[in-house]
Amino acid sequence: MTRRARASTRGLRPLTRVLLANAGPRLLLGTALAVFTVLAGIALLGLSGWFITAAGLAGLTASAAAFNVFVPSAGIRLLALLRTAGRYGERVWTHDAALAALAALRERLFVGWARPEAARRLHRRPARLLLRLTADIEALESIVLRIAVPIAAAIGAAALAAVLVGALDVRLGLVLGAWLMLVGLGVTARTARLARPLALRRAVAIERLREQAIDLGAGQTDLVMAGRLQAHCETLRSTDARLARADLALQGLEARTGAVFSIAGSVTLSAVLLAAAALVERGRLDAPAAALALLVALAAMEPFAALRRGAIEAGRSALAVRRLAPALADDAHPATADSLASSGAGSPPSSASTDPRPATPEAGLACSLSGVRAQHEGAPRPAVHDLHLRVALGERIAVIGPSGAGKSTLLSLIAGELTPVAGHVCALPAAWLTQRTELFQDSLADNLRLADAHAGDDRLAQVLCAAGLADDIARFTRGLDTPLGEGGLGLSGGQARRLSLARLLLRPARLWLLDEPTEGLDETTARDVLARLHEQAQGRTLLIATHLAREAMLADRLLVLAHGRLGADLHRGTVGFDEALAALRGARGP
Numbered sequence: 001m002t003r004r005a006r007a008s009t010r011g012l013r014p015l016t017r018v019l020l021a022n023a024g025p026r027l028l029l030g031t032a033l034a035v036f037t038v039l040a041g042i043a044l045l046g047l048s049g050w051f052i053t054a055a056g057l058a059g060l061t062a063s064a065a066a067f068n069v070f071v072p073s074a075g076i077r078l079l080a081l082l083r084t085a086g087r088y089g090e091r092v093w094t095h096d097a098a099l100a101a102l103a104a105l106r107e108r109l110f111v112g113w114a115r116p117e118a119a120r121r122l123h124r125r126p127a128r129l130l131l132r133l134t135a136d137i138e139a140l141e142s143i144v145l146r147i148a149v150p151i152a153a154a155i156g157a158a159a160l161a162a163v164l165v166g167a168l169d170v171r172l173g174l175v176l177g178a179w180l181m182l183v184g185l186g187v188t189a190r191t192a193r194l195a196r197p198l199a200l201r202r203a204v205a206i207e208r209l210r211e212q213a214i215d216l217g218a219g220q221t222d223l224v225m226a227g228r229l230q231a232h233c234e235t236l237r238s239t240d241a242r243l244a245r246a247d248l249a250l251q252g253l254e255a256r257t258g259a260v261f262s263i264a265g266s267v268t269l270s271a272v273l274l275a276a277a278a279l280v281e282r283g284r285l286d287a288p289a290a291a292l293a294l295l296v297a298l299a300a301m302e303p304f305a306a307l308r309r310g311a312i313e314a315g316r317s318a319l320a321v322r323r324l325a326p327a328l329a330d331d332a333h334p335a336t337a338d339s340l341a342s343s344g345a346g347s348p349p350s351s352a353s354t355d356p357r358p359a360t361p362e363a364g365l366a367c368s369l370s371g372v373r374a375q376h377e378g379a380p381r382p383a384v385h386d387l388h389l390r391v392a393l394g395e396r397i398a399v400i401g402p403s404g405a406g407k408s409t410l411l412s413l414i415a416g417e418l419t420p421v422a423g424h425v426c427a428l429p430a431a432w433l434t435q436r437t438e439l440f441q442d443s444l445a446d447n448l449r450l451a452d453a454h455a456g457d458d459r460l461a462q463v464l465c466a467a468g469l470a471d472d473i474a475r476f477t478r479g480l481d482t483p484l485g486e487g488g489l490g491l492s493g494g495q496a497r498r499l500s501l502a503r504l505l506l507r508p509a510r511l512w513l514l515d516e517p518t519e520g521l522d523e524t525t526a527r528d529v530l531a532r533l534h535e536q537a538q539g540r541t542l543l544i545a546t547h548l549a550r551e552a553m554l555a556d557r558l559l560v561l562a563h564g565r566l567g568a569d570l571h572r573g574t575v576g577f578d579e580a581l582a583a584l585r586g587a588r589g590p
């Protein structure tokens, strides 16, 4: 077994666990119905063949009056009804099971990604993660609908054909069963093997195409400025051509597999016809039984031919399993789904032994750092060094320092979004208001419910009022259902910031991390937002990263960062505190 095949097989374990946990009984029932439908179809065709031949022969002889037409024709009707009902049930149950399993997988995957650094990774490779969540998950659907269920049905068909034909002639039954399994599964396995590199090429090409299309859309101005627009369009065209070649190769393989199944079907039919004829000649089989054997063999080939599509998609599914398995494994599953919104006003999930999120601080502290050094992925040097800090519960602290000093990095360490390369961070679960206002293309209410999925309209109205947005919302004709564009499009900067503040208020966290909460707001709005923050922060611990005197004034303690190190720790009432505050932007009026 190759390394890749081993990885796919290993990856199947967490996948199977999720499948069985979320849709096990439905899946088993659906598979049983699929097998039953195929068996009813084989029995129907076999019995029909037998009945027509036997009735025809009886008509030629004097025994016509004695021939019982009622029982076999009732059997045929019954089998036809059973097959139709079975097919209906199979479709309903297997699709229902597959959709339930996919929904669970998607949720699990999403939660698996909602880990420290996840938001940054998402910003860096949006196309890749989007593809994992959509195309890769959909490729897993094939495992259930086009591989597992049809394989079970095909094996069932081979077994029934062997039994039915074996009842007429044991040797012929055994040979037919073995041949069906050998050819059916052999061709399927070989096609899957050939499809794997093509499917990989296709998946990579689709991923690149999406990335390049996103770059073209989002970075058109930059590409024009750099004189690279033409070259980028060329790259996009060549990726598209690569995708078309992979598509064509896969279609060619599917057509060839179809042809092989068709030839195998004809060979099977001819061989059974010859064998049955020989048996009839030797008097070991009568003509109706020979017709039954022939039609059973014909019907038993059908489920194998249906495996063709699954075989083509198996390569893509194996790739999806390999790529998704690490995020589906148990140890990749964080303790809470709370972290889903952690890139906005979210709180990091509670600590677990295997993940890097901050441990609980000692009693009386909101957070503590000892000997912490941290470096951003891809950065040439650490952003903060040798940080030692203890923040007591209820303290209000402003973190100040020049741009690039490491203020946001300190907040992301406390929020658990960044893992230190040295030292320890302990912190209570925090609600984090990031520098960017993170709003999504959704209704106003659903943007708020990212912080508390169960908050009712009354609670939403309450936090909107506390954030000073009640009057604005009252003016919107659709109120809480007002749709927002990506990034909060449709709201002014001040309204968007207030909405973030309202979302922050929905979090029960006792520790608030605020990164430049009023940057970019006009003075009146900023003062109002700060007054509301001050009021709502009663009883909580506050850490505010800021350049602005109006924000730092909320604090009783100033931490001065310079070049990633703690330069000073100043308390209200000291000269140093007043001097540091006076040096901040806006200290002498706007």
Ligand SMILES: Nc1ncnc2c1ncn2[C@@H]1O[C@H](COP(=O)(O)OP(=O)(O)OP(=O)(O)O)[C@@H](O)[C@H]1O
Residues within 6 Å of the ligand: 120, 376, 377, 378, 379, 382, 383, 401, 402, 403, 404, 405, 406, 407, 408, 409, 410, 545
């Ligand atoms: N995602 C990142 N990847 C690489 N380097 C980063 C990243 N974020 C910050 N840095 C670097 O880490 C250092 C500290 O940045 P940080 O954002 O913490 O500073 P800051 O004091 O908050 O600055 P500002 O006041 O401008 O927000 C800087 O040198 C910055 O370039």
